[in-house]
Amino acid sequence: xxxxxxxxxxxxxxxxxxxxxxxxxxxxxxxxxxxxxxxxxxxxxxxxxxxxxxxxxxxxxxxxxxxxxxxxxxxxxxxxxxxxxxxxxxxxxxxxxxxxxxxxxxxxxxxxxxxxxxxxxxxxxxxxxxxxxxxxxxxxxxxxxxxxxxxxxxxxxxxxxxxxxxxxxxxxxxxxxxxxxxxxxxxxxxxxxxxxxxxxxxxxxxxxxxxxxxxxxxxxxxxxxxxxxxxxxxxxxxxxxxxxxxxxxxxxxxxxxxxxxxxxxxxxxxxxxxxxxxxxxxxxxxxxxxxxxxxxxxxxxxxxxxxxxxxxxxxxxxxxxxxxxxxxxxxxxxxxxxxxxxxxxxxxxxxxxxxxxxxxxxxxxxxxxxxxxxxxxxxxxxxxxxxxxxxxxxxxxxxxxxxxxxxxxxxxxxxxxxxxxxxxxxxxxxxxxxxxxxxxxxxx
Amino acid sequence: xxxxxxxxxxxxxxxxxxxxxxxxxxxxxxxxxxxxxxxxxxxxxxxxxxxxxxxxxxxxxxxxxxxxxxxxxxxxxxxxxxxxxxxxxxxxxxxxxxxxxxxxxxxxxxxxxxxxxxxxxxxxxxxxxxxxxxxxxxxxxxxxxxxxxxxxxx
Numbered sequence: 001x002x003x004x005x006x007x008x009x010x011x012x013x014x015x016x017x018x019x020x021x022x023x024x025x026x027x028x029x030x031x032x033x034x035x036x037x038x039x040x041x042x043x044x045x046x047x048x049x050x051x052x053x054x055x056x057x058x059x060x061x062x063x064x065x066x067x068x069x070x071x072x073x074x075x076x077x078x079x080x081x082x083x084x085x086x087x088x089x090x091x092x093x094x095x096x097x098x099x100x101x102x103x104x105x106x107x108x109x110x111x112x113x114x115x116x117x118x119x120x121x122x123x124x125x126x127x128x129x130x131x132x133x134x135x136x137x138x139x140x141x142x143x144x145x146x147x148x149x150x151x152x153x154x155x156x157x158x159x160x161x162x163x164x165x166x167x168x169x170x171x172x173x174x175x176x177x178x179x180x181x182x183x184x185x186x187x188x189x190x191x192x193x194x195x196x197x198x199x200x201x202x203x204x205x206x207x208x209x210x211x212x213x214x215x216x217x218x219x220x221x222x223x224x225x226x227x228x229x230x231x232x233x234x235x236x237x238x239x240x241x242x243x244x245x246x247x248x249x250x251x252x253x254x255x256x257x258x259x260x261x262x263x264x265x266x267x268x269x270x271x272x273x274x275x276x277x278x279x280x281x282x283x284x285x286x287x288x289x290x291x292x293x294x295x296x297x298x299x300x301x302x303x304x305x306x307x308x309x310x311x312x313x314x315x316x317x318x319x320x321x322x323x324x325x326x327x328x329x330x331x332x333x334x335x336x337x338x339x340x341x342x343x344x345x346x347x348x349x350x351x352x353x354x355x356x357x358x359x360x361x362x363x364x365x366x367x368x369x370x371x372x373x374x375x376x377x378x379x380x381x382x383x384x385x386x387x388x389x390x391x392x393x394x395x396x397x398x399x400x401x402x403x404x405x406x407x408x409x410x411x412x413x414x415x416x417x418x419x420x421x422x423x424x425x426x427x428x429x430x431x432x433x434x435x436x437x438x439x440x441x442x443x444x
Numbered sequence: 445x446x447x448x449x450x451x452x453x454x455x456x457x458x459x460x461x462x463x464x465x466x467x468x469x470x471x472x473x474x475x476x477x478x479x480x481x482x483x484x485x486x487x488x489x490x491x492x493x494x495x496x497x498x499x500x501x502x503x504x505x506x507x508x509x510x511x512x513x514x515x516x517x518x519x520x521x522x523x524x525x526x527x528x529x530x531x532x533x534x535x536x537x538x539x540x541x542x543x544x545x546x547x548x549x550x551x552x553x554x555x556x557x558x559x560x561x562x563x564x565x566x567x568x569x570x571x572x573x574x575x576x577x578x579x580x581x582x583x584x585x586x587x588x589x590x591x592x593x594x595x596x597x598x
Contacts, residue, residue: 220464226473236466242481243563266486269549269566322561324479333475404449411456 006399007160008391014156015390017149019379022372024146029372031130032203033365036350036358038123039308045122046104048114054086055108061090061273067110068092068103075101077293082277083107084287091290093118131210141415144211147204148413154197154204161190182381188374196367203364206344213415222337229338230329232302233315240298243268243321248297268321270294275323276301279316283328286312294320308351310342387440480504480559482552490569492542500528500536502554509555512538517547517579545570547579 034041043050065077072094079093089104100118105111118124125134132139163172170176173194175187209215219235222228232238248267276291280303289305303316310331317327334342346352350361383389410417431437485499498512515523526538542548548569553562572580 216464217460220466221459221462224467224470226470230474231466231471235464236470239471242479247483266484266490266565266567268563271564275562319479319561322479322482322563324481324559324561325477326479327471327475327477329475335474408452408456411453411460414460 006402009399009402010156010159011391014153014160015379015388017153017156018375019388021146021149021153022376024143025150025368025372027133028130028143028146029365029368031126033362034126035123035130036361036365038127038349039351042123046116049104049116050089051087052083052089052106052108052113058107059110061277063110064090064105064107065092065273067105067112068094071112072096072103079290079292080273080277081288081290089113093290137212140212144208144213144215145415145419147208147211148214148416149419150204151201151413152409152416154193154200157190157193158197161194182378185374185378185381189371189378192367192374193371196364196371199360199364200368202344203348206341206348209341209345214413222335222341227335227337228341229334230315230327232317232327233329233338238300238302238317239326241294241300241319241321242324242326243319248321270320271301271318271323276303276318279303279318279323279325283316283325285314285316289314300326308346308354310339310346310352313342387442390442392442478504478559480507480554480556480561482554482561482563484550484552484565486567490542490567492545492570494541496540496542498526498538498540498550500538500552502534502536504556504559505533506556507534507554508557509553510536511553513551514540515549515551516544517549517576523551542569545572547572547576 061080061082065080069075069077075094075096077092077094078100079091081091081093083090090107092103092105094101094103102116102118104113104115106113128134130143132143135142161172171183171187171191173191175191176183209218216235219228223231223235229235273291280289280291281287285303286305286307288307289303292302292304294300299320301318301320303314303318305312305314307313313331315327315329316325318324319326331339331342343352347357348361350358353360379389406420407417410420427441427443431441432443481503483501485501487496490496500510500512502510510528512526512528513523514526526540528536528538531537546569548567549564550567551562551564554560
């Protein structure tokens with residue numbers, strides 16, 4: 001069958017993008033596959049820290065925190081998480097010597113059960129690998145780029161897969177096991193790819209919401225337009241306390257003998273953590289919530305919870321001096337796109353539908369690994385010695401529709417746009433001017 | 445066709461070049477609260493054996509209940525309730541004669557239909573002895589000063 005130029009061009013794109021993106025897809029699939037089981041793995045790893053023997057009555061949040069501060073007098077408390085069940089420990093997050101620790105407290109006896117340096121949390125490191133390859137912002141951009149190019153891979157792949165001429169069940173919707181190896185690898189790649197295309201697009205788009213460039217842009221835009229998350233959940237600042245800073249009690253005086261300055265004779269004092277916990281419970285916040293301490297004298301207490309099901313999410317800001325609820329955002333208060341994103345995120349993480357969700361996610365991860373490996377094997381088996389084995393490049397200018405699509409896609413995902421421009425410049429300035437490279441990349 | 449395409453491109457560019465900043469008005473498109481605000485007016489210097497006026501101003505007129513209670517530092521279970529009288533629409537008054545010097549905590553609770561607050565003000569009455577001075581210094585609490593991030597959503 002004679003292949004049309006458009007088909008060749010698309011195959012060429014799929015080929016090069018695939019080779020470049022393959023390592024990242026493998027990393028994302030493996031780390032993602034592990035991360036899906038975060039709750040199970042952490043339950044196993046930290047069982048001794050999580051579980052306590054049930055006794056008659058829990059002591060107050062303040063007592064838990066005081067127990068921690070007695071042991072670590074130089075620490076700053078940043079978060080508190082009351083245990084959600086009778087046999088679950090309370091957690092106090094502290095900052096000590098520039099490092100963040102979680103201290104597990106027996107809520108009945110105020111005994112410190114264990115401490116964990118947060119940078120040693122295995123699953124958090126897996127997550128860091130998944131989200132930014134442990135390379136910070138640079139890694140975040142690379143992952144975002146790989147994710148966007150995955151969208152190109154899926155669409156070009158579907159185009160190549162789409163049966164031409166007579167439609168056959170085997171080789172399109174079902175793999176052919178009884179033919180030769182080459183056909184088997186082809187079917188492993190294309191048939192799996194077809195079946196998982198929707199799931200892959202879903203994972204890429206929901207995953208992109210975390211990305212620092214595209215994700216932040218989308219979050220800001222939808223929040224500003226009133227169609228996404230309310231401010232302060234993903235983007236935007238929390239409200240500030242209504243109490244004027246000058247009315248707040250200021251404690252530390254430099255010298256012990258100095259009399260109390262007159263301006264400090266009366267001042268509001270911060271609310272006790274016990275009261276914040278009481279308010280959170282009264283307002284029916286999902287019990288795995290944590291309380292984030294105010295970060296400045298103007299700041300607020302934030303009660304925040306992101307449970308397995310998006311519908312249970314809550315973010316509440318409480319004035320640290322008056323106890324007034326300044327904002328109370330539940331899933332129901334998210335605008336339509338915010339709800340959709342929240343649901344997408346919990347499904348992405350394998351949380352929304354429990355075990356079925358985790359297994360579904362795992363199947364997609366294994367599928368992605370299958371697609372990547374079979375794709376590489378197919379290329380390796382076919383690859384001639386003298387060049388990369390991509391189809392011969394027709395001029396990109398031959399298809400106007402393709403250019404329009406590329407421009408639109410490049411604008412919608414600016415990092416892709418930038419990378420396409422770089423590829424174009426490399427091609428134009430270097431590859432086309434060096435004969436060896438021209439041969440390798442099969443350009444005429 | 446070309447015009448539509450141009451429009452789309454311009455629109456995307458416009459969005460792409462807009463700063464990543466949440467507008468201050470954006471918050472009004474979501475659920476908002478109407479928290480009660482309060483301010484307390486007391487004499488600048490509080491003395492013992494003097495009738496002290498505590499003026500309470502609240503920001504809303506639909507107050508269902510307002511209370512004031514006072515306790516001395518260290519006497520956790522020994523607080524007294526002060527009588528609060530309504531003077532005007534949003535203006536209330538309480539009175540008290542402090543018998544001894546020391547550190548006091550005055551807690552006001554204000555309940556409305558949809559917002560409850562209970563701020564506590566620390567009052568310093570008369571001259572403090574050395575022990576009380578120390579208490580104030582030690583209260584330098586261990587909370588705060590950490591950046592408030594959202595990293596745990598991920």
